[in-house]
Structures are given as structure tokens and as C-alpha cells.
Amino acid sequence: PAFLLLLGYGILLAWRFFRRAFHLIRTQPEADEANRLLGIALHYQGHLDEAFGRLQRCRADTAVLDALYNLALDFERRRQFNKAAAVFLYITKNSTQEYRDAAPRHQRMLAMEKAFVFGMSQKALHSTMILSPEAMEKPMIGRYELTGELGQGAMGMVYLGKDSKMDRVVAVKTMAISHELKPEAMAEVKERFFLEAMAAGRLNHPHIVTVFDMGEEDDLAYIVMDYVQGETLKSFIDVGKLLPVAEVLRIGMQVADALEYAHCNQIIHRDIKPANIMYDPKTGRVKVTDFGVASLTDSTRTRTGTIIGTPSYMSPEQVAGKHVEAGSDLFSLGVTLFQLLTGQLPFTGDSLASVIFKIANESFPDIRDLRKDLSPAIGVLISKALQKEARDRYQTAAEMKADLQECLEQIERG
Incomplete structure (x- = not known):
């Protein structure tokens, strides 16, 4: 009886085992498909780590390998090179033959992970x-x-x-x-x-x-x-690369127009210079960029006493760390026009301290001594823009734009 009992128990265990195995064989494809679809859905929603976990539960057939490969590419696009490498490695280990370029991409991701670490230096x-x-x-x-x-x-x-x-x-x-x-x-x-x-x-x-x-x-x-077509005006400040006088005046008018709009919206740019002005030579169109040091005049974000900007183009009040208003941007525009017309800055020195001292205390050279072909009106315009005292400069960008237009019309009239 004991023998029969053990035999019956063994048969029962074997029957349960084979029944479970048969059930798994019959349902595994359904489970794989469910996990694959869930993994793709998670990937689509941006949950890349969870998607990888789901796809790892599937048997590595062609459809699953395709989903894993696309997942690895997305890790790569996001610059998560270590995770991309892990997925490419999983593909390589679980494919019966070399799958696409998974193996070389795995090695490339390892190299990228070592080469580029963001924000660490x-x-x-x-x-x-x-x-x-x-x-x-x-x-x-x-x-x-x-x-x-x-x-x-x-x-x-x-x-x-x-x-x-x-x-x-x-x-x-x-x-x-x-x-x-x-x-x-x-x-x-x-x-x-x-x-x-x-x-x-x-x-x-x-x-x-x-x-x-x-x-x-x-x-x-x-x-x-x-995205603005063209290049910055920094490309046109060297002798031999200077733009025609009329074109410089047109550029000045566009920048003045932009500054008038910004000033009316309580924003002072504080860093007007050739490198922050995009220019398309094909159309003559200009766009002012880089408001990274701008001062919101209705805000306390920019503190008096802090010198921010590019010294060679700063107004006397800006280099002194004083409160700046619209006239400071117009001084910077005057410096920019001076450089675009002559190929040199109005205030130069052997050191930063020397440049700042000259901006605050010394006069600038007469622009017509550097370029004899410039009209007296242009000389007056530049001189007014570069006055030491803000009250002696243009009070609005619109006023400066009007004088630029008058100078341009004189040239066009011949």
C-alpha cells in the first residue's frame, strides 16, 4: 500500500508539472506579446527604464529585438550612454546571430560614456x-x-x-x-x-x-x-571686412528700432555689441540676441553695484556699477557703430582697468579723423551717442533712429 501511495503521489506531481508546462507553452506567446506591447507603450510615453524592464520579460524574437533596438536609440538620443550600452549589450547576448549594428554601437556607447560627462567640470x-x-x-x-x-x-x-x-x-x-x-x-x-x-x-x-x-x-x-540666418556683426568689424557706410546706418536703424521697443517694455539690454547682433547679408535683416544680462527695470533681479556686460561697449555709468537706463544701451550702440565704421573701438587700453578708466574719464577720437569720407552728420551722431553724461546723449532710441535715417538719406541723395 505504501508503494502504491508513493507511486500515485509521483504520478500526481508529474501530471501537475506537465499540465503547468503545457499551460506555459500555450500562454507564453500571449504573455510575451502583452509585455512587448506594454513595453512599447511605456517607451512611447517616455518611461524608458520601465519599458526596458518589460521587454526583458519577453523571449527575444525579432519583434522584441526591434523594440529593444529602438529603445536603445532613444537612450542614445537622450545622452544616457550607459543605459543605451546596457540595452545594446542585452540585444547582443540574446540574439542568435549578430543583430544589426548592436555590437559596435555597444562599444561606441561605452566610449561615449567615458568621454562625455555633463556638468562635472x-x-x-x-x-x-x-x-x-x-x-x-x-x-x-x-x-x-x-x-x-x-x-x-x-x-x-x-x-x-x-x-x-x-x-x-x-x-x-x-x-x-x-x-x-x-x-x-x-x-x-x-x-x-x-x-x-x-x-x-x-x-x-x-x-x-x-x-x-x-x-x-x-x-x-x-x-x-x-533660428536666424546669417552671422553676427563680429564678422564685419575688421579693416578690410567693413560694410558700406549706408549698410551700417541701416543696421543701426534696425537695432535702434529694437531697443526702442525693448525700452518701452521696461527692458534694458545692457550688452549691445556686434557679437549680439545677427545680420543676414542677403536680406540686410538684423536681429538683436542674447538678453542674458538684460535688466528688467520693473524688477529687482539686476542689482545696482554689479558690473555685468562687455566692458569695451559699456557706458560710463555701467562700468561704475551704477543704475542704467535706456541711454546706456544707446551708448553701447554708438560704440558698435563706431567699430563697424572704422574697424576699431573708441576706447582701448592695455588692460581692462585702462579701458574702464578711459570710458569713464577720457574723450574718444573724432571718427572723421579715422575716416575722412564720413559726413559731418555721422560725426555728430556718434559724438552725441558717446557722451559721458547720460543727459547729454540721445534720450530715446527713436530719436537716435531718426538721426541715423537722416544720415542715410543724405548718402542716398548723394
Whole structure:
């Protein structure tokens, strides 16, 4: 009886085992499909880590490997190279034959993870991201795909991007969030960075760059602006590359128009200079950029006693750390026009201290001594813009624009 009892128990266990195995064989494809679809849904919703966990529960057939590969590419776009490497490695280990380029991409992701760590050094503040020429997926910030580098900004790189939602080309200014800085210092740096978006975001003018969006992702802060064709006026300040006088006057009129609008909206730019003015030689169109040090006159964000801007283009009151008003921007525009017309700055020196002293205390050279072909009216205009006392300068940008137009009309009349 005991033998029969044990035999019966063994048969019962075997029957249960085979029944469970048969059930798993019959239901596994359904479970795999459910996990695959759930993984794809999580991926679509942006939950990449959860998506990877779900897809790992599936048998690695072609459909699952395809979903994993697309997931790895998205990790790569988001610059999460260690996670992209983990997914590519999983694909490599679970495919019976070499799946696409998963193996070489795994090695590339490992190399990228070692090469680029965001926000961990002062170097990162100036080289926020490097777009590799190799066959990498284009990086993403938010919904913006970065397709190329446009140049170096004051706080980080500026990239050419594509807005996937609106299907438009944009410029994306970035700043690495450095963990080396103390929290209060980092908060101040971020506030200054986003001040540009807050200031320019209040403005809607054909000669002021438009800000669309701003945000933070991982160790990057970013501002999204419209992409402006052309180059900065910095390309036209050297002797031999100077623009025609009439074109400089037209540029000055457009900048003055932009400043009049900004000033009427209680915003002082505080850093007008050739590098912050975009110019398209094909159309002659100008746009003022970089409101990163702007002062909102109805705000207490910019403190008196703080010198912010580019010294060579600053007004006497700005280099002294005093409160600045519209006349300070007009002084900076005067310096910019002086440089565009002559190829040199009105105030130069061997050191920063020397330049600041001359701006505050010494007179500038007569522009007509440097260029004999300039009209007396242009000389008067530049002289008025560069007066030491704000009360002696143009009081509004509209007034300066009117004189620029008069000078232009004199040239056009011959």
C-alpha cells in the first residue's frame, strides 16, 4: 500500500508539472506579446527604464529585438550612454546571430560614456555637448533634436535644432549645470541664464530674436529660440571686412528700432555689441540676441553695484556699477557703430582697468579723423551717442533712429 501511495503521489506531481508546462507553452506567446506591447507603450510615453524592464520579460524574437533596438536609440538620443550600452549589450547576448549594428554601437556607447560627462567640470560649462561625426543618433533635449553646432555662447554651446512637434528649425542655447558649484552659486547662474528667456519672451519684434521655450533636462539647462540666418556683426568689424557706410546706418536703424521697443517694455539690454547682433547679408535683416544680462527695470533681479556686460561697449555709468537706463544701451550702440565704421573701438587700453578708466574719464577720437569720407552728420551722431553724461546723449532710441535715417538719406541723395 505504501508503494502504491508513493507511486500515485509521483504520478500526481508529474501530471501537475506537465499540465503547468503545457499551460506555459500555450500562454507564453500571449504573455510575451502583452509585455512587448506594454513595453512599447511605456517607451512611447517616455518611461524608458520601465519599458526596458518589460521587454526583458519577453523571449527575444525579432519583434522584441526591434523594440529593444529602438529603445536603445532613444537612450542614445537622450545622452544616457550607459543605459543605451546596457540595452545594446542585452540585444547582443540574446540574439542568435549578430543583430544589426548592436555590437559596435555597444562599444561606441561605452566610449561615449567615458568621454562625455555633463556638468562635472568647468570645461563642461563651455563645451556642453559634442556632436560626434560618427554614426550616432542625433542628441535630443526635450522634444528638440540637435543637428549641428552654431557656436559658443557666453554660458555654453548654441546648437541648430529641429522642433519635432512644430516641425521647425530652431536654435538651442545650452548651459551645463555644474555640480562643482555651490547650490546658491548654481541657483544664481541658472537665474541669469533663464533671465534671457524671461526678458526676450516678453518681446515680440521683427528685430529681436524670438524665444519659444526653456527648460532643464538631466544636467543641461536650455533656451529654444528661432533660428536666424546669417552671422553676427563680429564678422564685419575688421579693416578690410567693413560694410558700406549706408549698410551700417541701416543696421543701426534696425537695432535702434529694437531697443526702442525693448525700452518701452521696461527692458534694458545692457550688452549691445556686434557679437549680439545677427545680420543676414542677403536680406540686410538684423536681429538683436542674447538678453542674458538684460535688466528688467520693473524688477529687482539686476542689482545696482554689479558690473555685468562687455566692458569695451559699456557706458560710463555701467562700468561704475551704477543704475542704467535706456541711454546706456544707446551708448553701447554708438560704440558698435563706431567699430563697424572704422574697424576699431573708441576706447582701448592695455588692460581692462585702462579701458574702464578711459570710458569713464577720457574723450574718444573724432571718427572723421579715422575716416575722412564720413559726413559731418555721422560725426555728430556718434559724438552725441558717446557722451559721458547720460543727459547729454540721445534720450530715446527713436530719436537716435531718426538721426541715423537722416544720415542715410543724405548718402542716398548723394
